[in-house]
Amino acid sequence: MxxxxxxxxxxxxxxxxxxxxxxxxxxxxxxxxxxxxxxxxxEIKAFKIGERLPETFWQQEHSILKNGKTTTSNFKQLKGKPFLLDFWATWCSACLKGFPKMQDLQNRYSKNLNILMVNTYEKDTLPVLEQFYQKQQQAIKSFSLSLVASDAALKNMFAVKSIPHYIWVGADGRIKAITDAEAVTELQVKRFIAGLSLNLKLKER
Amino acid sequence: MANMQFNYFGKMPIVLTCALFVLGLLFTAQTSAQTKFSIKGRVTDLDGKRITVSIRSSAGMAVPDADGAFEIKLLKLSDTIWFSAVGYQRIYRLVKNENELLNVKMTEAIKELNEVVVETGYQTAKPNEINGTVAVIDEKMLNERSGTNILDRLIGQSSGLLLNVGKSNGNPQNTTNLSVRGLGTINGPLDPLIVLDGFIYEGNIANINPNDIENVSILKDAAAASIWGARAGNGVIVLTSKKGKLNQPLQLSVNVNYVWQELPNIGLLNQMDNNDYINVERQLFDEGYFNNIITQTPYAALTPVVELLSALKNGQINQATADRQLGLLAQGNTRQSYLDHFYTNALTQQYSMNVRGGGAKNSYLFSAAYDRAKDETYGMNNKVNFHFANDFKLIRNLELSTNIYYTNAVNKSGRPAYNTQTVGNRYPAYLNFADPSGLARSYRSAYTDTVAKGKFLDWKYYPTEEYKHSYSKTQNQEFFANVGLKYQLMEGLNLQLSYQYQKQDLNTDNVSDEESYAARNLVNTYSQYNTSTGVVKYIVPRGGIMKQNFQTVSSQTARAQFNFNKLIGVHSVNAILGAEQRGADTRASAFSRYGYVADPLNYGLVDVLNSYPQYLTGNFGELGGDGALSSTRYRFVSFYSNLAYTYKGRYILSASVRRDGSNIFGANTNDKWKPLWSAGLGWKIADEPFYDIPWLPVLRLSVNYGQSGNVDMSRTALPVVSYATQAVTQLPFTRIRTINNPDLRWEQLSQVNVKLDFELATQRLNGSFAYYIKHGTDLYGNAPFDYTKWGSRSELVVNVADMKGRGFDLDLHSRNLSGKNWSWNTDLYVSYNLSKTQKYYNITGAGLYGLISGGDMISPVEGWPLYAIAAYKWGGLDANGNPQGYLNGELSTNYNAMAAEAATTGANLQYMGNASPLYFGSFINTVKWKNLSLSINVNYKLGYQVRKPAISYDQLINYGVGHIDFANRWQKAGDELKTNIPSFSYPNIANRDAFFYNAAINTMSGSHLRLDYIKLSYGLSTAQWKFPFRELTLFTAVQNAGILWRSNPYGYDPDYARVIPPTRQFTFGLRASF
Missing domain, CATH: 1.20.890 (cAMP-dependent Protein Kinase, Chain A)
Incomplete structure (x- = not known):
């Protein structure tokens, strides 16, 4: 639920x-x-830092909004590059506050980093999100983040209990960190891209 | 079911949460009719600024206004109010009174975890981002053992680090007895290099307050240590002190502990039975052993038994009196007398506190410590430490850091320790120190009582009085400071300039006052008695003796270093480049005063030039000037660089170079400078996309090679001469002590290291395994020298020797079990090391013979371990109780011929084994239940041989030192079947004794398990405690708790077989922070 x-x-x-x-x-x-x-x-078995994501993660199909287009795809294309999963919802102001920062990071590190804004809130339906996307394009200059509309399966897989919630996945498909928004700093993102260890406080729920 | 979150309950168990709610609801039902209470207050952050906080009570929630003021309703009193805010720690407050104004300050939550960092002294790195092998001991591990010396606290908390108990070495530069990964030298200094806050520490390690230290990094392999260059061959121990942090609220920490030690167990030394002892003295007397002493030096002291026997022989007493007196003596017990009069329970008190914190622009730390220790013989050690550390952000891009340490330690000697009280150079087993007639230490009382018609000073020695009048006092004052400037030149590049200065003053006073035996003895020795006038003339003025030594050690280092640190996409580069100049000076002086009186402070003058007759012996002696002056000066210059490049976090390439120059080496240009380098490669295998072993999520391989040096600071390429004044002619002269040695250079140590880091089953079991090979070349060793050219010695110490060592270190950390309330963790450290001599020149011949007296000292023999024991093959006792060995393969008692064979072919010798543990380490288990924590450390040392204490008839006859084995000696035909202890015979046959002492039966396996400590602690934190403590930990521990298992059947503690083993220590203490 x-x-x-x-x-x-x-x-x-x-x-x-x-x-x-x-x-x-x-x-x-x-x-x-x-x-x-x-x-x-x-209680869902939560992932530990260092664990590899299961096959189901890569195979599950999601609707992805990017550049005004909605496509259906899975996450297989993410393999081989580090990426950040940002769990959010339209009603969560703290999440929305983080959008410009995430856009900025995506712009600067597009070559080595993927950022996915994951929304699993059931009332944020695809039309709601499409409308939201248009609004963001007006609010944020050259808004190009990928919005992922997904079901609760993804949320449950990572045992997300409160948002915003960030999952840092390395190029090797292993979870490198699970954090809140404050830990998403430029220095940590750079370390993340360089493949160096992140020693960030675990956000447990 | 709704997907709910219980945010404000933190990690409270769900059952408890639900139960609380049930209780809460019941309570609500009962009290709903009552009027609600309401409480006011203010909530802010630590600086008093408003933050967004949610406040909850059992009756509801509230939000503070713009000033942080709030009002919240309560259902009852007392009640708990919760405060929570994003990014801040939750606070629980119990409210009892409605009028109470709650003032709550929220503390920021920790964002980054405290993580292990490696401090190399030149840079700080994360352990998995370097290729070198470094053991890090954090503050928690340092607190496991208590002790006033930081090095004591490292024992057992790392692999590869060994405290070499019972090993002795003539080199005065060895003070710690610690070794990192075995040996890297033969005759050079053995101590690891000690670094404090980035600079070599030349002071006394005991000066450092262990509570000041936050991190100890032990640089084990050459890749890690080579940045320290020519002095890093024995490994480097980098101590890093605590500091304040920016934007950290003021924090006060207090640490108090007491360590109480059991009385030493002198009984374990297995002494001879008193009756046996007296019988031996009687036998020696009857055989005429003491005749020479009695007739030729009639004043020389005799043991009480010999005095009696002599009196009986001279008819001064009758047989009955003699027997009665001997019977009384047999009841005496020297060991008990030591315990009764000289030993006590050692007690150490340690108090320390520190205050730290920081604002936006600066951080500070101030710490103070006071240690007060009474050792087991009443010696007092008092130490005061201060430490100030301040860091400032001066302007944008410019940071200043300062660090000042001050230590004042005063040590005063106590009472005599075991084996110091002698009678005529013998160690009788039946003495009573409280005997009011005193002890005939050097002279017979029959003689001293009548000398000069009693006009001399009392010439008796009173053991229980002497320590009151004779003591030594050492005052050690040290100042250590460093200052650093760091300027950010551009992003990722900064320049760091630092300077360190240290000065240590060591003053030692050896005082023997007027009543001391030492002073009375000296005055009497040179007193002249005029038999006709009856006047005593004093050559040494009456009064005490004071000898003073002054030593000043100062050192300074200046360093300039560029730090480059950059992340560019998947590449990361970390580099340093620097230059450093270092100097160390030691100055010392000493002088003596005679006729010293403390009050009124005064002393007398003596003639130190002329010789005077000594009253008893008639020999001439001079008091001599002892005002030796010395000054040594070392200068070092170094250039260094270190580079690490990481690609995708998976591949690490590292390299370092360093070039050291010094004033003590290389008259020949080639040897003046020592270039050293290292290189390494690291590969995080588990991060590869193709890697797929789910149960082994971390796997990292690193391979490196590096070179470091070792330097014996007492050697130099130039000739060493000493200047003096000839006593008779009064003319100055010089004597060449060490001839010039222009080729002398640094010792070199290279090391290959292969390391595997792993983690099994995510965060359950992790560890590392490292295998290494050490190769020491250019080591100092003797070489034949053509003395016809120059000098008068046939040997010279030059860089000719080689050694090779190999071993492994295994660290395992396991989280065996962890539940909500409890956990069980295990740490296991396993080390293996074997170091062998590869090339060495022995003038006395090589082979096992060189190891025959080995064990305690390094005995370099090509092909054998540096610490090793060889022994004579044992052939049992013959029908007459003589020990038998082998000569030409046949049983023999021809001890001279056997010794000759041993020295030539060595065929009658047997290699017993390595004398330093092959395997050693520790096994630490920690069980936590709620706030209680219990940790148990078992240390082990395996696979080595030690010498077993044995009876030496030479020692027994000449020094009166016995051993319990005497009782089991061969006494009659047939005993050879039951015992291995040879018969006692006088006169002693020295070679027979030496053969037995060095025979295979007198070595034993040293393997053992030791319970190093058991520690129980109870910790409370703010959330559970309404006292102002942030944290409060109470702890108690037993240290040195005993041996759990030993492989020798004799009951010896193999590390302390021939000395008094250390006893149990009980620690009680608390740590609190506010």
Missing amino acids: ALLCLKKTKAGTCQPWLGLKLKACLLLATSLVLCTGQLKAQ
Whole structure:
């Protein structure tokens, strides 16, 4: 299911809304055993730094918006170059704040780096995204980031719980870092491209 | 189910979270009727600026206004309020009182992980971005062992690093007894080079406060060490101190600990039984051993037993008295007397604190430490350390860093240590130091009591009084400072200018006051008694003796270095280029004062030129001037460069060059400079696209070769002469001590290193395996010298010897188990090293004979390990209790002929083994449960031989040193079937004794496992603790906890078989930060 209980707060990131949470927990409270059992069953095995992405990652088809065109494709073409997966949603202001920075990085390091803006929010349908893309083209000069419209499978694969969320994948197909937006700095991106180790704090959820 | 997030609970277990909610809801139900409380406060960042924070309580949430002020409702008191903000650490606050005004300051969350960095002294690098092999010991590992010396804390925390226990070396430049990857020299200095904050540290290592050090990098292979050039042959230990960080809030850390040590176990020295001991003295007396002493030097001291026997013989006492007195003596116990009067529980107290922090433009650290130690013989060591470090961003592109250390250490000697109290140069086993009549140390009391009709000073020695009147006190003051300027020339390129200055003053006072035996003895020795007038004339004025030594060591280094660091797409380049000049000066002086009185401070004058008769012996002696002055000066110039190029992070190519010049070498131009280089290649195999071994996600290979040098600072190419004044003629003269040696150059050590880094099953098990071959060439060694040309020696030390060593280091780190509340980690270090002599000239002949007394010292014999033991083949005892060896392959007791055979063919000798551990390392297990952490370190040393303590009849007869084996000696026919201890006979046959002492049965395997420490600590952090601590850790440890297993069947601690083994130390301490 989608990020149901996420709502924008003043802090800028997407935090849970307390009321909903309490209500949900009332449900949980009815049976502690059930509660733990359920959550455990739901826990998705998160990737560790250094793990290689599974074959399903490369094969899954997604709609990709780039330069005003929408194509359907998988991620196989990304192999051999480092890339950044940026999980976002249209309602997430902190995510949108990061767009110019990502565009700038993409412009400067286009030769050695791919950046994919991944949206898995179910209400951000393809028409919504296409409209969003046009808006971005007006807002950001020569906007050319690839927007990936995907389903929850991709989000679940990386156990994304809050956004923005960045997955750094090396040229060898291994996860080099999982971070928040602050860790995406020019120095780290340069190190990432040069294949050097990133020792960034793991964003766990 | 909704996909939920429990953000503000952090890592709390889900069950607990849910349980809390249940409780919370129950509570809500009960209290919903009650009025809500409300609390006010202000929340900001550390600088008082407003940040976006979400604030929550059980009743809801709140958002602070523009000034950071907030108000939040509560359902009950007391309650917890949570503060969370992106990029900041979460804070929990317990509120008990509604009127309380909450003032909360949020601390920034750590963005980058604290990661291991390698400090080479010239640059900082990440371990996987260099090709050299470097062991990094971080602060946490340094805290595992307690001790006031930083080097003690390195033991067992790395592979390849060995503390060579029990090895002795005549070279005064060896002070640490540490070796990195075995040996690289034969006669040169053995200590690794010690570097502090990027500069060679020439001071006393004990001066460094271990709590000041954040990172210790041990540069093990030549590729890593060669940047240190001509002095890096023994490896380099780089110490890097703590610093403040920019934009870091003020942080105060405190460390307090106490180390209490058990009494030494002198009983382990396996001494002889008292009755046996007295019987030996009686036998020696009866056989006339003491006759010469008694008749020729009637004043010379005799042991109490011999005094009694002598008195009995002279009819001064009767048999019954003698027997009674001897019976009393047999009850004495020298060892117990040492323990009762001279030994105590050593206690070390360490206090240290540091304050650090930083703003936008500067960072600072101030630390202070006070160590107070009472050693096992009441010796006092007090040390005060200060450290100031300040870094400034002066203007854009320009940074200034400063570092100042100050140390003041005062050591005062305590009471006499074991084996210092003698009677007439013998070590009786039955002494009682508290005996009010004193001890006849050098002279018989019968003689000293009556000498000069009693007009001389009391000439007796009182062991329990002497240490009160005679002591030595050393004061060591050190100042070490460095300053650096770093200017950013362009992106990726900066120029660094740095300068270091160090000065260490060492003052030693050896004071023996008027009442001390040392002073009384000297005064009496030269006193002249006029038998007719009864007047005593003092040549040495009455009073004490004070001898003072002053030594000043100063060093300075100036360095200019370009640092280039650039990432260009998939390429990264990291290079340095620099030049350095270094000087070190030592000046020393000494003098003595006689007739010294402390209060009123005064001293007397003595005639140091003329000779005077010594009262007892009649010999003439002079007091002599001891005001020796010395001054040494070393100058070094170096040029160096280091380059690392990485492609796609997968391939690393590295190279370094360095050229060293010095004033002590090379009168011949070719030998003046030493060029050294290294090169390496690294390959991250697992990063290749084709690589697909899922269970081995990290695999990295590096191969390198490098050269480094070693330098014996006491050698020089020029002749060494000493100037003096001839006593009789009073004319100055010079004497050439070492003839000129124009070809003398640096020793060279080359090393090949192949290393594999790996990680198994993502983050579960990682480690590295490195194999190396060391080759020392141009080593100092003796060579025959044609003395008809010049000089008068037939041998000269030149660069002729070679050695070869090989070995491996294996490091394994495993996370065996990890759960929510607990974890179990294991660290295993395995090292193997074997160093052999390849080329050496021995004037006395080569072969196993050269290793016969080996073990403790390097004995260079071509083809054999540098530390090795050979022994006579053992043929058991014959029917008369004589030890048998082999001569021409037959059993023999012809000791002279056997010694001759051993020295020539060596056929009757047997190689026993390496005398330094072939395998060594440590095995550390750490179990954590919630806040508790338990770590256990087991050290091991395997595959080596040590000499077993054995009875030496020569020692027993001439020095009165016995051994428990005496009781098991051959005494009657048939005993040869039961024992290997030869019969006791007088007079002693020296070669028989030497044969037995050096026979194969008197060596044993040294292999053992030792429980190095068990440490238990309990840590609390802010989140759980409402005290102002950021962190609080309480710990207790047992260090040196004992031997778990030893392969020798005799119960000896193989590292300390012939000395008092160190006892258990118990540590209690706390570390806190605010």
